[in-house]
Amino acid sequence: xxxxxxxxxxxxxxxxxxxxxxxxxxxxxxxxxxxxxxxxxxxxxxxxxxxxxxxxxxxxxxxxxxxxxxxxxxxxxxxxxxxxxxxxxxxxxxxxxxxxxxxxxxxxxxxxxxxxxxxxxxxxxxxxxxxxxxxxxxxxxxxxxxxxxxxxxxxxxxxxxxxxxxxxxxxxxxxxxxxxxxxxxxxxxxxxxxxxxxxxxxxxxxxxxxxxxxxx
Numbered sequence: 001x002x003x004x005x006x007x008x009x010x011x012x013x014x015x016x017x018x019x020x021x022x023x024x025x026x027x028x029x030x031x032x033x034x035x036x037x038x039x040x041x042x043x044x045x046x047x048x049x050x051x052x053x054x055x056x057x058x059x060x061x062x063x064x065x066x067x068x069x070x071x072x073x074x075x076x077x078x079x080x081x082x083x084x085x086x087x088x089x090x091x092x093x094x095x096x097x098x099x100x101x102x103x104x105x106x107x108x109x110x111x112x113x114x115x116x117x118x119x120x121x122x123x124x125x126x127x128x129x130x131x132x133x134x135x136x137x138x139x140x141x142x143x144x145x146x147x148x149x150x151x152x153x154x155x156x157x158x159x160x161x162x163x164x165x166x167x168x169x170x171x172x173x174x175x176x177x178x179x180x181x182x183x184x185x186x187x188x189x190x191x192x193x194x195x196x197x198x199x200x201x202x203x204x205x206x207x208x209x210x211x212x213x214x215x216x
Contacts, residue, residue: 001136001188004042004150007158008053008061009034010180017092017216020154021084027060034181034204039064041183041203045148047071048139051131052152053079061181062152073152078131081154082124085117092216111170121170125160128153132161155216158184165195177215 009031013020027035038061047069052062054075062073087095096103099115106113114120132151139147151161158178163170165186178184178199185197 001139001147001149001193003132003136003186003193004148005158005161005178005184005186006038006061006065006150006152007155007178007180007182008055008057008152009038011057014180014216017214019084019087019090019092019095021081021088022055023088024056026056031057031180032060035061035064037203037205038181038183039066039068041068042150043068045069046145047150048147049135050074050150050152051076051079051135053077053081053154053157055081055154058152058154062150065150065152069150076131076135078127078134079151079153079157082121082156083117083119085115087115087118107174109171110173121156121160121173124156125164125170128157128160129164132164158182161186162195162198165193174215 009027011025011031012028013025015028042065050062050066050069050071050073052058052073052075054077059073059075066073102113102115111121135149135151139149155178159173159176160170162176162184163172179201181204182199182201183197184199186193187196
């Protein structure tokens, strides 16, 4: 089995470093182009299932993949972005100024992050893993070809799934980077999933799209 974890393309709030969370922000022009090229990466691949976060930026990206694979996209709330509570819609500098203590925790001890109205990484990882197990269980067991699952989601979920494949805790959240429209791959080896590709962006061929991103 192969599991591809895809982060949605760029939005204006990615570029401007504004916390997104559950806010339904559309892809910007660059993000649309990234989604199209991500779709082409999967063209011709035999895909068993495509799951997407319900937020528009993920569904736009998943739609391009679905068109290339001729597979319908299943929307799954398990892969929605982390709820950042009062931080959503605020810029990075604004959050740093208004919530200095909790921001310090987020940057240095993310596994301990907890503010009123937000999710914790533990909660997000738990629901994401439940969604992953459910996705795996829906793949037909009698299919002779290797099952391929694609999950289109958000930065936090991409990171947490990568940490799961590596078998490490949420305290290593900042040790993993997942850029917009990046592709991460885990493959089954024996009874375990092995991380074989992380934050791959070579499919974004245009120089303007293959840009350097801060981890946001």
